[in-house]
Amino acid sequence: MASVPVYMVAHLQIEDADRYRSYEKGFFPILKKHGGSFLTVDDASETLEGSDPPDGRMVLFSFPSEEAARGWFDDPEYQALSEHRRAGTKLRFLTLVHGMPPRG
Numbered sequence: 001m002a003s004v005p006v007y008m009v010a011h012l013q014i015e016d017a018d019r020y021r022s023y024e025k026g027f028f029p030i031l032k033k034h035g036g037s038f039l040t041v042d043d044a045s046e047t048l049e050g051s052d053p054p055d056g057r058m059v060l061f062s063f064p065s066e067e068a069a070r071g072w073f074d075d076p077e078y079q080a081l082s083e084h085r086r087a088g089t090k091l092r093f094l095t096l097v098h099g100m101p102p103r104g
Contacts, residue, residue: 005065008061008069009058013089026081030075031061035063036062038061041060
């Protein structure tokens with residue numbers, strides 16, 4: 001059975017830009033190490049329906065499988081780096097969304 005891609009959606013409010021920049025600098029090499037791809041970032045997303053989330057940054061990235069995504073999140077190097085994110089932001093959510101399974 002083929003792997004199903006997964007997407008990560010994060011919403012955060014940056015409270016300490018220097019700490020967050022430290023996180024960003026180390027984020028991309030660890031993402032790539034686990035097969036992840038950065039999709040986009042938006043500091044001014046627009047809610048078309050429903051409740052507006054608080055102001056903040058939306059980030060989207062993907063992995064080829066749930067196993068790769070969990071490997072990234074559980075990676076001790078990522079967990080150590082994420083201390084900068086935890087110290088520099090208020091994380092509203094980090095959500096794993098499963099992609100569509102292959103049709104066949």
